[in-house]
Amino acid sequence: AQKITQTQPGMFVQEKEAVTLDCTYDTSDPSYGLFWYKQPSSGEMIFLIYQGSYDQQNATEGRYSLNFQKARKSANLVISASQLGDSAMYFCAMRGGAGNNRKLIWGLGTSLAVNP
């Protein structure tokens, strides 16, 4: 069965420092995609970054990078130079399978607090 595990319910980081949010996944599909979303207190889910299972390089989007270790089935999100506005819930999700029913499997999320 497909599963996403986020083991850190809450994290703290000092402003301007880097932080890593952990995500491990389980799937038997050879082709899959991994996503990170940010959910501020306003409630909207914001797409941050994507990593495909066949991508050779780790994905990067501005201050966000994904540390993809396929053999260990981990897809950790690294946020560099943290800002106060990064305080939010962060969800890791995986899309697997083929065809029309390519729904996302979600982790329970990690709450990040950035301290001034």
Next chain:
Amino acid sequence: EAGVAQSPRYKIIEKRQSVAFWCNPISGHATLYWYQQILGQGPKLLIQFQNNGVVDDSQLPKDRFSAERLKGVDSTLKIQPAKLEDSAVYLCASSLMIGRNEQFFGPGTRLTVL
């Protein structure tokens, strides 16, 4: 490009009442999703549409929840009658269904059932 629109943003009802939520996806997005997110949890997929057809409604409580996507564009999710445990944020998302298929979310509707 306009994002996913949802209304209302907030709704408070009493148990056993009915409620409806509306979603308009990003133009051109064939796939539309409704999620339920209970406080402290990740989103739970309720129903997935591809154009105006249902792809997955395995986690939709069909005795009280219904959804439709007439004409394959906007969608309505209804709860009738509501229970206390339906208090949650209802998120609508849409995607192109090609390529990496990332989902884009609306602002959500926060439902409180008293």
